[in-house]
Amino acid sequence: MSQKFIPLSVPNLKGKELEYVTQAIETEWVSTGGPYINDFESKIASYVKSKGAVSCQNGTAGLHIALDVCEVTSKDEVIVPTLTFIAAVNPVKYIGAEPIFMDCDDSLNMDSTKLREFCEDQCTFFEGKLINNLTKKHIKAIVVVHVFGNMADMEAIMDIAKKYNLKVIEDATEAIGTYYLSGNYKGRFAGTIGDMGVYSFNGNKIMTTGGGGMIVSNNLDYLDRAKHLSTQAKSDELYYTHDEIGYNYRMTNLQAALGLAQIEKLEDFIQTKKENYEFYKEKFEEIPGLKMMNFKENIRPNYWFYALYIEDDYSINRDQVIKYLASKKVQSRPIWGLISEQKPYAGSQVHKIEKAKEYLNHIVNIPCSSNLSKEDAEYVVQCFKRPEVI
Template sequence: MSQKFIPLSVPNFKGKELEYVTHAIETEWVSTGGPYVNEFEEKVCNYVNAKGAVSVQNGTSGLHIALKVCGVTREDEVIVPTLTFIAAVNPVKYLGAEPIFMDCDDSLCVDPYKLMEFCRMECTFINGKLINKRTGKHVKAIIVVHVFGNMSSMDKIMKIAEEFNLKVVEDATEALGTYYTNGIYKGKYAGTIGTVGVYSFNGNKIITTGGGGMIVSNEEELLKRAKHLTTQAKSDELYYIHDEIGYNYRMTNLQAAIGIAQLEQLEDFIKIKEVNYKLYKKFINEIPGLEILNFNENIRSNYWFYALFIKDDFPLKRDQVIKYLSSNNVQVRPIWDLISEQQPYIANQNYKIEKSKTYLAHIINIPCSSNLSTEDVLYVIDCLRNVHNKK
């Protein structure tokens, strides 16, 4: 059995990436201008059936702009998940606003029932504004993260948002390609249901441009403002007139060239990742004390990351499993530490954080690259099976 190093999640460049990048270089369109940027925006927009898309440097800058076009200011608060990567929360602070941390449900996404309870019990709704009883501040928005390519309960969350006049920013940085297969949002892609959606093309995402991200929305005025803000807020490009503070967030033509080639392969990547996920699930769920967590039944997931749940009766605890697999050349990682317990946010309000703590203590992510071979998957499974057999 192979003893080669098996990485957690790495890019897969088997398409026309080199061809398109070479063309960009030969035509000398390498910076934030160039035809590939517009083409990539259009193709992402068409893929997810959104009205428009605006490219950005990364998912974090996309979330920053998404919150800004939703009108979030330093006078406001934003509901955020505690079980997520910190980049989903930091943009709230970029704008001087404050996050309120929410627990997850068994999908690892925001718990809609606790969200509703918080809005009804901890806030008052006055003159179209949700006011936090504790702080007196306006709770203006919620950031919904579609964790690991799963889909949050958008039907419930959108009803809550409508009832309490909340803007919904969908952090779909992990969920490009995930969509509902039934229900009221059947056919709707992650990122296209809320007010604004954001994708990431970081190196470990299902498709990558090295860095890069994309904002999508079905509200044309928000898209227009996002485009304005991400290109230094020029009101007159010839004479360099700027009407507000803008940002240098535009994607480069080189990144977009890679992105187009990657997008052409996205559905194939998803098929590969689904096959490997099911292979893992078939054999790992037979090992006492281990379980591969499910994706929601009413979605077609992109199967970005696989979550291995280590039960209390497994011979090794989370950190011991990480150390053991690492010693066998298998790269794994724990789920993110809770953001509400991180130093910058320790004083912020949180609401009934319970289930997130359980998942933090028991979940690791295992190799899931789209170029992962069947042999690699079986090797990881054998490593885990050997732990149980040696107990």
């Protein structure tokens, strides 16, 4: 009997998804209106302890709206990470602003030390604005990504933001369920610390609505404006009066029905992913040349993606690992290509990109679905014990 295919990250739909979606279909509320949308927004806000939530089509749309709400314009610049998925940065260009790329630290998140250094040494703070000495433009915001469900150094980042009057938008698209266990933000969830946060429910996320996203904030005015923008900036529902350019960014009732079933199981998903991560970590410690990247000790991560570091003394390199695993019907992937090196961002300003280049060449993501069985995880580990060059 041939080995079955083990995917990287797929949905877990073993709750009440079919029941809720069927109800949505039977009541014929399937589009961007319907009770499930409001219910889902309320459940997300309650879960992450934010003052409210606004649903949207996907995480990218949420980031676009958040930048707009934070009044980032085409005259401004935004500090962003280079080590992330490109969807975290593209909305900066949607607005017409320019990104400035920052390196990562050993958690794979934005390096807060280099961020502070850049603001202190490469910028001037004048009349409440952080001005880039190179371009003379106003740096208005930071987009912080919580990579793979880890948490960026939000204490340091928020201190920097307050000092230099910067808005902070948290790209928590990979990190719903992650929160601090200690420190100034003890009990605070990823996405709820900055001015606005955004979650994604794409098919490969820890919980999914097929597509879809959610904007959260503790500023009710920001949330009201986010909802206004996401619904075509309609100021009069009856007479279709629009007071500015808006977006068709609302989530559908069908998606929200899925989301309600998923959030009911989210803590179970996190527990399973934690157990599988710890299993991998223990087993890979026994194989020279391999190590699992750690999650921070002062957080409860959601363990969304597992990052395996392929050391130089391992028998095969990153690309060979990916090809070999594919031959064994195990899906894996390299970490994203650095955004600052992508064609659309050629010529963008960067600041000391060093560690990101190292991790780019050494990290492989391995199967991490919340329905990954122990037998499948063991098979993945066994593949690494005697790898072959393909």
